[in-house]
Amino acid sequence: MILLKNVLKKYKTASGSLTAVQDANLTIGKGEIFGIIGYSGAGKSTMIRLLNGLEKPTSGTVQVSGYDISTIKGKELRQARQKISMIFQHFNLLWSRTVEENIAFPLEIAGVGKEARQKRVSELVEMVGLKGREKAYPSQLSGGQKQRVGIARALANNPEVLLCDEATSALDPETTDAILDLLLDINEKLGITVVLITHEMHVIRKICHRVAVMEAGQIVEQGNVLEVFQSPKADITKKFVSQVTESAEHKESISQMLDDPNSQLIQLTFVGKKAEQPVISHLIRTFDVDVNIVHGNISATKSGPYGTLIVRIAGNEENINKAIQYLDGEDVKSEVIQHAN
Structure with missing residues (x-):
């Protein structure tokens, strides 16, 4: 489903070259919930932009849902992005649109007819637990409800991969757990592959099958979540594990x-x-x-x-x-x- 092979990403800056991701190798299976954890500056955000084609690797290969994201462009890249959807830390909703209009937006862009859009929006509203809030505007919603709208919008075009960029960082602990439960339910019902970018080990512990730990642009450790918890090897991994065990x-x-x-x-x-x-x-x-x-x-x-x-x-x-x-x-x-x- 997702393959990163020897991925290197460098940026040119006024002071010289900056390496954001170095020698990254990952394989993520279909239907898996995979977590990528690291502190600020670890390279997580660059990694997720490589997965959706917003950034191209300096070298190496990025394959997602059968597409070579590292090389395609134009129409083919737009087609690939129909299968790769994303939810964000700060929701990124259209404030002048209602809940149902926000969810319908990607369907409008894709040219889906009005009747089919309405049917799909109704299904998604039910799926994410927003029944009765269809006509509300984002300013009338709680943080958790806004993220539910973001999730429904991300699912509108039936993607195969859902990228979550610090999707719970702006939420309180109780709401975070509710959103994670929703993502787990979606994964199990739809078989969608979920990639979570986070700096919180609680998020990894709760719903991820496997995890990769990033530090200074490198993947320093990866494996089954339970095995990583049992025997963390890298110092940074031990620090993350201690977040939920000490x-x-x-x-x-x-x-x-x-x-x-x-x-x-x-x-x-x-x-x-x-x-x-x-x-x-x-x-x-x-x-x-x-x-x-x-x-x-x-x-x-x-x-x-x-x-x-x-x-x-x-x-x-x-x-x-x-x-x-x-x-x-x-x-x-x-x-x-x-x-x-």
């Missing part, structure tokens, strides 16, 4: 325990069914150790539950080591948190 409260609790010489602080990572099994209870019954839970968190991902647990295990060194070996044997990833220097 809190200021548990960091404070940890700092108060680091100087205890008779115990070890250990972070445990559970994935899949292991997150639902009584591993800690068995450890306490089997080994002569005391276990104090400092912090725990279980998150749902598209691939299954992911849980982290910070525990303080107290006892003699031999028993603590046996307990850790037991955890390793149960496929529970354990990491000893070093004492502060």
